[in-house]
Amino acid sequence: MRKTSTLHTINATEEKLKKNLYDSYLDILKDCLKEDTAEYFENEAHMLSEAIQTVDKHGFASLFKDGYTMMLLDPQDFNFIDRWFNKPGSGNENLQVVVTKSNGSVEIISDEDLSY
Secondary structure, rough: OOOOOEEEEEEHHHHHHHHHHHHHHHHHHHHHHHHHHHHHHHHHHHHHHHHHHHHHHOOHHHHHOOOOHHHHHHHHHHHHHHHHHHOOOOOOEEOOOEHHHOOOEEEEEEHHHHHO
16 A cells, blocks of 8 residues: 655755844844843843854754744745644645755755744
8 A cells, every 4th residue: 555645845045044043033132132131132142153053063953943943934934834733634744844055965854853
């Protein structure tokens, strides 16, 4: 007996994911300066630094696992993921994010590694 499944792929570039992450953090840091203490700003800046180092050393998978999905992806791609996870009966479907890096290599993040 054959079982078929559907594979949904979201394509992204390393550059775009980084830009989205940095834009998200800029908003967070601006909000910290307006309403919160310097300590909160410093903590968020440290988290951004750690995220940058993680991507440089290990790629994006751990950031997706740690819940950065919304900060990394364009809104339409995140909305697709949100709908996909909330759709009943998606057992025969798989989802992946394919990241094309500046050096030409690719990183594939499976739906098991997407968290938000």
